[in-house]
Amino acid sequence: MEPKKELVVYVLEFSEREPDGPACAENLKSSLVIDKENQARLQHRIGQELLRQALFREYGIEISGNLEQRIEKRINGKPVLKGLPIHFNVSHCRGLVACALAPCPVGVDVEGPRRVSVALIRRVCSLEEQAYIARGDTVSGAGENFVRGQR
Numbered sequence: 001m002e003p004k005k006e007l008v009v010y011v012l013e014f015s016e017r018e019p020d021g022p023a024c025a026e027n028l029k030s031s032l033v034i035d036k037e038n039q040a041r042l043q044h045r046i047g048q049e050l051l052r053q054a055l056f057r058e059y060g061i062e063i064s065g066n067l068e069q070r071i072e073k074r075i076n077g078k079p080v081l082k083g084l085p086i087h088f089n090v091s092h093c094r095g096l097v098a099c100a101l102a103p104c105p106v107g108v109d110v111e112g113p114r115r116v117s118v119a120l121i122r123r124v125c126s127l128e129e130q131a132y133i134a135r136g137d138t139v140s141g142a143g144e145n146f147v148r149g150q151r
Contacts, residue, residue, distance in 0.1 A: 007102045010054045011110070014046065014095060043092035050099045051090055058101055059086065078105050 048067045055061040061084070063070055071079050080087060090099045091110045100108040121130060 007100060007106060008054065008058055009098060009100045009108060010050055011096070011098045012046065012050050014097070039094060040092075043094070043097060047090040047092045047097045047099065050097050051088060054088075054099050054101055055081075055086070061086075076105075078107075 052063055052067065055063060070082055072082055073079055078087070079089065085103070087102050087105050088100060089106050089108045090097070091108050092098070093110050093112045095112065096110045098108045098110045100106045121133060125133065
């Protein structure tokens with residue numbers, strides 16, 4: 001199988017408090033009581049399901065059973081699927097999960113909404129990105145549409 005030549009990112013926003021969450025979390029509701037102890041486990045399982053769906057949608061690969069058994073970590077800590085030339089990464093935080101697939105090593109990171117200082121924006125953003133953020137009504141308002149990618 002030849003991997004695709006582009007980066008693909010799936011992002012899923014969900015509520016850990018709503019009983020009627022997203023379809024991929026439907027099967028998880030009955031097996032987990034959603035409290036502080038189980039939030040990270042729920043996020044991890046939703047991340048696995050998002051990875052399954054992304055692999056199926058992008059490559060037609062259907063992985064059933066224990067996904068953890070199909071994943072190994074390279075020396076640098078990056079996860080890979082055994083026997084497949086597809087690189088991936090999954091990140092999660094409260095209420096948000098992202099999964100990236102690519103033909104080369106890839107990383108994705110999600111964090112919940114929070115206030116960002118101007119000093120941080122100046123330190124990590126290019127001038128073009130700073131101008132984009134400045135065009136918003138507020139830093140947090142512009143931040144909803146702001147994603148910083150790195151190659």
